[in-house]
Structures are given as structure tokens and as C-alpha cells.
Amino acid sequence: MRRLLIKADDFRTFPSIRWLNFIRFCIDRSLPITAGLIGKSLESNRVCKELIKLVYSSKNIELWNHGYEHNGWPGEKHVSEFFRVPENDQYEALAKTQYLAREVLGVQLRAFGPPFNKFDSKSLRAVGQFSEIEYLFDVGFCPGFKTIPSSFYVECDGRAAGNKFNYELAQKRAKPFLERNGCFVLQIHPGNHWDEQSLVEFGRFIDYCEREGVKTCGLDEFFIASIS
Numbered sequence: 001m002r003r004l005l006i007k008a009d010d011f012r013t014f015p016s017i018r019w020l021n022f023i024r025f026c027i028d029r030s031l032p033i034t035a036g037l038i039g040k041s042l043e044s045n046r047v048c049k050e051l052i053k054l055v056y057s058s059k060n061i062e063l064w065n066h067g068y069e070h071n072g073w074p075g076e077k078h079v080s081e082f083f084r085v086p087e088n089d090q091y092e093a094l095a096k097t098q099y100l101a102r103e104v105l106g107v108q109l110r111a112f113g114p115p116f117n118k119f120d121s122k123s124l125r126a127v128g129q130f131s132e133i134e135y136l137f138d139v140g141f142c143p144g145f146k147t148i149p150s151s152f153y154v155e156c157d158g159r160a161a162g163n164k165f166n167y168e169l170a171q172k173r174a175k176p177f178l179e180r181n182g183c184f185v186l187q188i189h190p191g192n193h194w195d196e197q198s199l200v201e202f203g204r205f206i207d208y209c210e211r212e213g214v215k216t217c218g219l220d221e222f223f224i225a226s227i228s
């Protein structure tokens with residue numbers, strides 16, 4: 001069963017032409033996506049109503065908990081607020097984002113993925129206190145959770161690709177999964193550094209996946225396909 005899960009990280013609710021274009025594109029193509037919400041952005045008075053309206057009105061967008069600050073714990077650059085910091089602080093970061101999503105967007109977040117894909121054993125204990133969180137990204141195995149480990153990831157907009165979506169790289173990295181007839185996760189950051197060409201290349205990659213018989217789906221369908 002060929003399935004694709006689109007995991008779009010670093011969703012901040014600030015005005016962003018990149019996120020607007022990406023979400024509009026996905027809505028036009030009826031593509032289900034999952035987007036990692038950074039909770040703190042919902043506390044700002046710069047929240048973009050248009051963006052929120054799009055997310056709110058689309059049944060194809062599922063937000064998940066991507067932490068509260070994302071910038072790393074004070075004094076620690078690019079470390080993650082879920083790595084080597086006290087369990088209670090990790091719990092608070094998770095709780096604030098769960099709360100803000102519920103209060104501001106009316107959305108119950110069902111999944112967690114740590115910033116910079118970095119977490120520790122305390123993160124797993126902290127996230128275990130949220131009965132509504134069913135899914136964990138980046139984690140290989142954790143009792144009581146449905147996990148989607150990073151071994152499923154196809155990354156193609158990292159530093160090596162100049163932080164832009166690179167069609168050739170995506171195709172090359174997706175190939176081993178397709179050869180195994182498997183499922184994979186497209187791990188992307190459309191709001192960070194993508195330009196217009198990135199969206200064109202992303203569209204080309206979606207066309208390629210569709211020609212290869214890959215169905216883009218949401219979390220539940222992906223998880224079932226990935227374990228069967």
C-alpha cells in the first residue's frame with residue numbers, strides 16, 4: 001500500500017505569504033496535510049485571520065503540537081525545549097500549545113513532534129500525561145502511542161538543498177520507499193525559506209507520486225498502512 005503523509009513543520013500563525021500559498025495549493029489539489037503548530041504564535045496580536053480561516057475551513061489540514069517556543073531553551077541554541085530540560089518544563093510547553101490550539105482555534109491536537117526532531121526520555125513521560133495525544137513523530141517506539149519514526153522521512157528542503165524544496169532530491173530519496181512499495185513521510189518546512197519555485201517543485205513531486213500510485217493521506221490512514 002503506497003501512502004504519503006505530508007508533515008509540514010514550523011507552522012506559525014503570523015501573516016506569511018509562504019504558508020498562505022502552500023495551504024491554498026494543497027486545498028486546490030485536495031491534498032491532506034499535517035502541520036506542526038508552534039503554540040506561542042497564537043498568543044501574538046499578529047495572528048493572520050486569513051491563514052486561520054483557511055485552516056479552520058479545510059477538513060484536509062490537521063495541526064499537531066510542535067512545541068511552544070521552538071527556539072530552544074534559553075541559552076541553548078537549536079537544542080529543543082524538549083531535550084535535556086526538566087520534565088515539568090517540557091510538560092508546560094506541551095500543555096500551553098494544547099491549550100492555545102483548543103482555545104483559539106477550537107482544535108484538539110492529537111500528535112506531537114519535537115522541534116529539531118530532538119527529544120529525551122522526559123519528553124515521553126511528559127507527553128504521556130496528555131490522554132488526547134495519540135501520535136508521536138520521530139519516536140521509534142513508545143508504549144501507548146502510535147509512532148511514526150524518522151526512518152519514514154523523505155527530507156528534501158534542508159540545508160543541502162538551500163532550504164528550498166528540491167524535486168530531484170525528493171524523487172531520489174522517495175525511490176527506495178517506492179521500490180519497497182512502502183509508505184513515506186514528506187518532511188518539509190514550507191513556511192521557512194521556500195520561494196515560488198519551491199512550490200512548483202513540490203507540485204511536480206506530488207504529480208510524480210500520483211503517477212506512481214501513491215495516495216496522500218492523513219495520520220490515521222497513514223499509520224494503518226505503515227504497520228500493515
Ligand SMILES: [Zn+2]
Nearest residue numbers: 009010115116
Ligand atoms: Zn521545527
